[in-house]
Amino acid sequence: MVRHRFLLVIYPAQGHINPALEFAKRLISLDSHVTLAITIYLHSRMVNKPSIPGLSIVTFSDGHDTGFNAIAGGDEDYKLYASELKRRGSDFVADLISSSAKQGHPFTCVTYTLLVQWAQEVARGFHLPSALLWIEPATVFTILYHYFHGYDNYINEKSKEEKASSSYSIALPGLPLLFSAREVPSFLLVGRPSFLSFLLESFEEQFQELDKETNPTVLMNTFEALEAEALKAVDRVNMIPIGPLIPSAFLDGKNPNDTSFGGDLIQDSNDDGYIQWLDSKAEMSVVYVSFGSYFPLSKRQKEEIARALLDCRLPFLWVIRDEEELSCMEELRKKGKIVKWCSQVQVLSHASVGCFVTHCGWNSTMESLVCGVPVVAFPQWSDQKTNAKLIEQVWKIGVRVVEDEEEGIVTGDEIRRCVEVVMESNGEKAKEVRRNGEKWKIMAKDASKEGGPSDTNLKAFLNATLLSTMND
Ligand code: UDP
Secondary structure: OOOOEEEEEOOOOHHHHHHHHHHHHHHHHOOOEEEEEEEHHHHHHEOOOOOOOOEEEEEEOOOOOOOOOOOOOOHHHHHHHHHHHHHHHHHHHHHHHHHHHHOOOOOOEEEEOOOOOHHHHHHHHOOOOEEEEEOOOHHHHHHHHHHHHHHHHHHHHHHHOOOOOOOOOEEOOOOOOEEOHHHOOHHHOOOOOHHHHHHHHHHHHHHHHHHHOOOOEEEEOOOOOOOOOHHHOOOOOEEEEOOOOOOHHHOOOOOOOOOOOOOOEOOOOOOOOHHHHHHOOOOOOEEEEEOOOOOOOOHHHHHHHHHHHHHHOOOEEEEOOOOOOOOOHHHHHHHOEEEOOOOHHHHHOOOOEEEEEEOOOHHHHHHHHHHOOOEEEOOOOOOHHHHHHHHHHHOOOEEEOOOEOOOOEOOHHHHHHHHHHHHOOOOHHHHHHHHHHHHHHHHHHHHHOOOOHHHHHHHHHHHHHHHHHHHO
């Protein structure tokens, strides 16, 4: 019996390594071998290097072995970084593919996450099947696909129209939803901050790579019931939902010890005790606040969040990654729990957590869905504004904060209003989002269990690619 040997190339970021490791675990459970190619920096930052039978980790230098901060540098810095990553990464991956073949262990398929689209080009050079592991929703994939296939001017013109932020006038083929300018990925819009143009260029290259494929295949961290229309919206691309990519303990429970992705990066923290702290709180009483692993909030915005949390008079667990002291830090520490990092899936699955104030990163969104936790959607950039729309208007599992248009921030009063709406136990909206949360939690688990649609899709993909490799 021929065994699949996957090469999985990922961009060095927490939001990429988590779903990628989960994907690797699925492949391994289906008797494949996985080689994970990551940068030296990412590997050095992993708290517990995963040691999973069937998984090999190989590292390469992107020229920044002590790290590179895409947001802190300017656009030009990022472009230089991206071209080095591509040059060094492509050479490394090409050498690895040929040396593995020479040693009698040829790869059967190359998969890769966002921002390392060059991996697809390398795979094509070796006539190897490849698939993009898309770690955002299918809806965002579809919006971007259309943007790069003739709808760029349309989206830009619509976003310039008067009241663009509140009128739902952007209609795209195959998507049943109408979008306002504040709901499409922010880097698409004219007037974006210059540091966002690197994302636009990367995505453009990604879609050009897919265009060069005869059967472009995208494995998606979503599930059929969640995004049925979007998954069928682009005829030319084979979108295969295989999610949610979340540790087994929180899904089918088949592997109760699998409680973490295994890819946590060092966060310079001494945050123990938050689970015991949660244990001491009443059921569904805690407001959990986190803005992911990456994007920095302004000090002013953090002050507004702090005010809202203190005014709500509910217990809160707040992840603040950077050191910056806020004016009411002492009071915050007295009334709630402040940490620099936590195991988010463990927190979200804790019975004390009543709502999640989130930046709506796609991993965080899937994690709240799987754990059935009501959401206060507080999107910042990239795909997060689209994700927030899905949360509020489609799945109806939360409410979205509204920015103060003049100041460009969300006021403490607005944050408090949203938290109270989802936390008020007898409120109609709170009941609705909890009901829907329970519904989606069950559907997410059904999708990924053995014999469920995501599991079946992944098995079919494995069989099809293995066949194509053998016929070559
Ligand atoms: N995460 C975590 N602890 C934290 C903050 C984030 O474990 O304190 C994890 C979270 O569970 C998720 C990932 O980091 O899997 C963040 O990915 P997401 O797509 O939500 O946002 P990003 O960090 O990419 O903006």
